[in-house]
Amino acid sequence: MRVLVLGGDGFCGWPTALHLSDHGHDVTILDNLSRRAIDLELEVESLTPVRALGERLRVWRQVSGRDIGFVRLDLATEYDRLVSVLTRLRPDAVVHFAEQRAAPYSMRSTGSKRYTVDNNVRATHNLLTALVATGGETALVHLGTMGVYGYGWSGSAPIPEGYLTVKVPTPDGDLEREILHPANPGSVYHLTKTLDQLMFAFYAHNDGLRITDLHQGIVWGTQTPQTARDERLVNRFDYDGDFGTVLNRFLMQAAIGHPLTVHGTGGQTRAFIHIRDTVRCIEIALSNPPEPGAKPTVFNQITETHRVRDLAELVSAMTGVEVANLPNPRQEAVENDLVVRNDRFLALGLKPTTLSEGLLEECTDIAARYCDRVDPSKIVCRSVWREGMAVAEDLLT
Ligand code: NAD
Ligand code: USQ
Numbered sequence: 001m002r003v004l005v006l007g008g009d010g011f012c013g014w015p016t017a018l019h020l021s022d023h024g025h026d027v028t029i030l031d032n033l034s035r036r037a038i039d040l041e042l043e044v045e046s047l048t049p050v051r052a053l054g055e056r057l058r059v060w061r062q063v064s065g066r067d068i069g070f071v072r073l074d075l076a077t078e079y080d081r082l083v084s085v086l087t088r089l090r091p092d093a094v095v096h097f098a099e100q101r102a103a104p105y106s107m108r109s110t111g112s113k114r115y116t117v118d119n120n121v122r123a124t125h126n127l128l129t130a131l132v133a134t135g136g137e138t139a140l141v142h143l144g145t146m147g148v149y150g151y152g153w154s155g156s157a158p159i160p161e162g163y164l165t166v167k168v169p170t171p172d173g174d175l176e177r178e179i180l181h182p183a184n185p186g187s188v189y190h191l192t193k194t195l196d197q198l199m200f201a202f203y204a205h206n207d208g209l210r211i212t213d214l215h216q217g218i219v220w221g222t223q224t225p226q227t228a229r230d231e232r233l234v235n236r237f238d239y240d241g242d243f244g245t246v247l248n249r250f251l252m253q254a255a256i257g258h259p260l261t262v263h264g265t266g267g268q269t270r271a272f273i274h275i276r277d278t279v280r281c282i283e284i285a286l287s288n289p290p291e292p293g294a295k296p297t298v299f300n301q302i303t304e305t306h307r308v309r310d311l312a313e314l315v316s317a318m319t320g321v322e323v324a325n326l327p328n329p330r331q332e333a334v335e336n337d338l339v340v341r342n343d344r345f346l347a348l349g350l351k352p353t354t355l356s357e358g359l360l361e362e363c364t365d366i367a368a369r370y371c372d373r374v375d376p377s378k379i380v381c382r383s384v385w386r387e388g389m390a391v392a393e394d395l396l397t
Contacts, residue, residue: 001286002026004089006075006127007097008068009053010035011236012143012219012278016095018226018233019279020286021066028069028089029053031098034119038105038243044378046236047252047370048222059232075123082126086134093139093286094131098123099192103147104329104383105242106189113188120192121199128203139210139289141282142200145193146217146271146302150184151336158339162215162298186332187385200296208292212285216278217271217302217340220247221358222366224276235275237366239374241381246308247272248367249379250315251359255367256374259324259395260316261381266309266325267335271302274353284348300342303352314355318363327390329381 003020007013008029021027033053039045051059057068069089073081075098086094099120100106106116124142131138149159164181167174180201183194196213203209227235238244239252250260273281281301290297312323328334346352380395 001092002028002089003286004028004030004085004091004094005097006030006094007099009033010097010101011238012275013095013097014056015224015227015235015275016097016279016282017068018060019224020283021060021068022064022226023283028071028091030071030073030075030085032072032074034074034100042240042242042378044240044375045373047239047373048234048237048366049370049373050234050236051232056233059230063229063233064226075126076119077122079126079130082130083133086130086138091138093141093289094127095282095286096124096127096140096142099143101189102243103187103189104381106187106192107330107385108242108383116188117192120189121195124196124199128199128209131209132203132207136207136209139212139286141212141214141285142196144196144213144215144298145190146215146300146340147186147190148183148194148197148215149181150186151268151270151338152184152186152333153336156337156339158341159300160341161300161344162213162296186330197296204290204294204296210289210292210294211296212289213296213298214281214285214301215298217273217305218245218247219275219278220245220272221274221276221353221362222248224279237370240378242383246270247311250312251363251367252371252374253379254315254319254321254363255371256376257321258376258379259322260312261379261392261395262309262312262323262325263330263381264325264328264334266312266323267307268332269305269307269336269338271300271305271338271340272355273301273303274358276353277303277350280350281345284345284350288348299344300340301345302340302342303350304355305338305340306355314359318360324392324395326380326392326395329384329389329391331385
């Protein structure tokens with residue numbers, strides 16, 4: 001397949017591009033390198049030393065003998081160039097990772113809220129119109145989030161894969177309707193993903209685009225077999241308060257003896273997936289596109305669910321580092337249950353990497369190896385959901 005990977009310089013996009021290239025697909029990366037610019041703005045770097053994209057691509061050619069193309073382009077603002085790229089490459093499929101993806105960063109300021117909506121909504125809508133304008137045959141696989149469902153529902157009804165069958169009362173009796181699961185976003189970032197879903201429903205129905213939306217949980221881990229082939233191919237590892245995700249943050253904190261930064265009681269339950277499984281899921285989704293005219297296919301791209309305090313206790317037991325319960329900078333349910341259906345990927349052959357297999361390796365191979373690169377002043381999350389909310393002052397350095 002000819003595959004265009006939008007956001008292919010990022011944490012999920014880079015290992016996906018290498019995985020697809022390694023499996024014989026003809027891959028081109030499109031990225032505006034905005035993630036690298038945000039690192040400069042936040043004055044923070046990936047824990048792992050990420051090389052310039054040109055060097056990454058040269059090293060990949062050396063170790064694999066395969067070429068990956070690169071187009072530097074801003075999806076949100078360079079529509080005409082996007083149409084030209086699609087016309088020239090005629091990809092069989094596009095994988096869309098190219099959005100601002102950190103919830104704390106999206107809540108950091110009025111400017112970052114506006115940037116996140118402008119960037120993400122325009123990027124997705126530009127892509128959809130460009131796909132229609134170039135013939136509508138290219139399949140789209142989008143990286144969405146479990147957070148579109150929200151975490152505030154009471155009870156433990158399993159979260160279905162995208163759609164819910166509901167009974168609508170009428171004077172003549174109940175009618176059954178299949179609807180998108182109600183959206184309940186917990187941040188401006190998550191809000192943009194719920195807007196993406198509506199755009200997908202419209203363009204699938206109106207223009208027959210073939211769209212798969214992957215409702216992915218929190219990705220943990222760093223390396224895949226391809227990124228581990230040479231140190232210069234290493235994947236990024238965000239640890240800072242805005243872009244670092246919870247489990248990777250705990251592993252990095254343990255490596256430098258920093259108290260584990262549990263927000264509130266740690267009663268939040270979330271869904272997780274290892275980066276090795278992310279790349280496999282994308283390939284499975286590419287091989288199983290919906291028919292033209294069908295509603296978007298939704299997969300819940302998750303393999304396990306865990307409560308934040310249980311993860312902290314696990315890492316603490318493994319490393320001896322203490323757990324700190326900090327004021328929660330977010331507006332979110334203090335405790336929640338989470339039961340998620342993920343039957344579709346399992347039925348299509350996914351064999352999940354579990355925490356029990358991958359955690360120790362991640363601790364020693366990545367967190368401990370690069371821990372001298374940590375800037376401790378960047379660990380505590382300073383982005384709060386509403387003005388006046390407390391941050392963990394005593395841990396700020
Ligand atoms: P990332 O920030 O590391 O990568 C995103 C890439 O997209 C970056 O390289 C960035 O430069 C690029 N990009 C952003 N806006 C762009 C634009 N307008 N034009 C061109 N390129 C642009 O993020 P990630 O962790 O790799 O996440 C990728 C996708 O997966 C995101 O859409 C995110 O919402 C989703 N996701 C991530 C996680 C996770 O835990 N990392 C979990 C669930 C879903
Ligand atoms: N948390 C802590 N301590 C920390 C960091 C986070 O207790 O040091 C808590 C948060 O308060 C939250 C939970 O851990 O309750 C998850 O936070 P996170 O930063 O790991 O994940 P989140 O903000 O939800 O976002 C990440 C990705 C995003 C993706 C999402 C999937 O950044 O791109 O969409 O995971 S999901 O959570 O399923 O919506």
